[in-house]
Amino acid sequence: MIKIAILGLGTVGTGVVKVVEANTVPIQHKLGQPLSVKTALVRKLRADPYQHLMTENFREIEHDGEIRVVVETIGGVEAAYEYTRRCLMAGKHVVTANKQLVAEHGCELLELARKNHVNYLFEASVGGGIPVLHPLTQCMAANRVDEIYGILNGTTNFILTKMVKEGASFAEVLKLAQEKGYAEADPTADVEGIDAGRKICILADLAFGHQVDPAQVPMEGITGIDLKDVEIAGRHGYRIKLLGRCLRLEGGRRTAYVAPHLISEENPMSDVNDVFNAVVVRGNATGEVMFYGKGAGELPTASACVADVIECLQEERHRPEIGWSADTGGFASPLTLKNRWYFRVGTDTLSEALHSAKVLEQGTETAFITPSITGTDAERLAAYLPTLAKMRVLD
């Protein structure tokens, strides 16, 4: 019998207990012996079906030699960071779904894990229950990864889907999402693209081997998206999706950003709706590979954590190929990237300088798509025209 502990017994933490209990047979088949949750750290003991697992004292877990893996589901940075460090130093594997902690301190925590001959794994931090990080680092190991982009946040995708399907405004749908529990009371991290930004940082770290500092990554959310643009895009074969995107640039440099994009209906990603997520990885041998599924939720996320627990325990092997350099140098602004751009401007004519643009609709306002230009040129153009909306088109 292998014993594990959970830090935090919220949605994901409780899900971990449930998955371990519900899937004893497949888990034991993989591990060769049964797995059980011994202890769960909570801030305050409470009446709960899992009350018998609870402790308020972190040291009980830290000093329990029987506990070989700790699942951190506290979230945020402060306590999660300290406890993760202490567990790793106590020689315990740590598994987490905490994207903020991994994006900000993953490199250092991986190094600490290595020094202590244990693993720090975080498959659940990106894409919830969708296998993404493991396939990226392991199955695509023979590729040079050149680009990753994805719908990385279920809340914003739910909102955008509703805007498209029901012609409702951002504010209306946000209210509905909050009522349904899909959006938090303070939705900032989701709707401003911060959550997606943390995830694209983790993907970029693993793909390119260098720390990408979340503070350097431009993050634009969906609060500025006008229903008008959703409708214009829809009439011309496009859907608007919030994408996180990172690319390998020439000379070993890299870039990453989060922003809404127009995606052609011919791209399978345009059909990724509601709270679903999808990640596309482009390798130089494999081409584009897409991973799709539920990006959040109690059981999907928890099952990814438990898979990492199993991974840690199988022959207690280490994952030497996971890790990246702490050097944040070589990060370039996405303004250097070329794309076609969608514009909507408050004028009924376009000057001759824009003769190569493809006009989508023209009335008192004009919606058009530019040829491929850099982000800098798009900003210049936006300053020059009475711009009401502008967005990259995913090519």
Add this chain to the structure above:
Amino acid sequence: MIKIAILGLGTVGTGVVKVVEANTVPIQHKLGQPLSVKTALVRKLRADPYQHLMTENFREIEHDGEIRVVVETIGGVEAAYEYTRRCLMAGKHVVTANKQLVAEHGCELLELARKNHVNYLFEASVGGGIPVLHPLTQCMAANRVDEIYGILNGTTNFILTKMVKEGASFAEVLKLAQEKGYAEADPTADVEGIDAGRKICILADLAFGHQVDPAQVPMEGITGIDLKDVEIAGRHGYRIKLLGRCLRLEGGRRTAYVAPHLISEENPMSDVNDVFNAVVVRGNATGEVMFYGKGAGELPTASACVADVIECLQEERHRPEIGWSADTGGFASPLTLKNRWYFRVGTDTLSEALHSAKVLEQGTETAFITPSITGTDAERLAAYLPTLAKMRVLD
């Protein structure tokens, strides 16, 4: 420097040499040391950029203690089976893209590998460069897998896509596919569903832990698909796709089959076009997860082989969780499965017994969709009516 050998220097074998040469940097990063191809077994020496690697003598590889991994890309069963056995017995890891060999002898070869403390890995046998088997066995290890379905054959998907987009008949498109090199001169294994059948057997073996004998699996291809049905489906929001599908049944039983299906346009799989593949895995915790990409081709398939090579070599670890029982008992016919069914019949009226069917189109012929009924009931209905076409609807 780690040395490997390749058996067979056709498309995939040559691709392995190319991937190893092109991606030395990421591969060395993962392995901690460089990787190189030392020897390649060919039937007859020939002028070729890789002539310096060639040998006609298998024993040269078998007895070369420096070679730690052998990539088998011969295909078929006879020679591939014998050489694989001898390599495993010689203490060499074996990696393959050979779906026929894995579907028919995988269980036995995995057992032989275990006895010799080496790995037998075959990620490339399903989905080419798309990571599928590894995510299924590793990342979804905390799930009970209940169902897998997928577009598993690129040739037939190319043909179906062309039929939909260009309104061409099966025979016309097959000719084009052969000219383009997407279909072989003898296309039987592809168009009759046999290739997809081998792949769904491998997926079922891994998902359910029991050998699924390809001879037991009903395989229906696309040769019988009439353009008329493609068009009717298209007008009512469906696409026709050839799916391999396997399911866990009650009482520990399982089933698998290959057949064309109607898929709703709302399902992201309906947009999987041309030579692309996609596999959906349904786990009891994760829900549906989809893997999408190029299912074949020189470099994608080769890169999956090389990833398996890396996997074998990292700490020379074994994959104890891969494997299944040789017991083929408990396989049930898919006739017991319930689905809605699409029918086209040569009559302008439907009897009252069919009042619950949803009529799509009615003229001298009638196209309709039944409520959910078993395959057996669908066969009875087909015998009773002047049936021109019938297909499952993926629900």
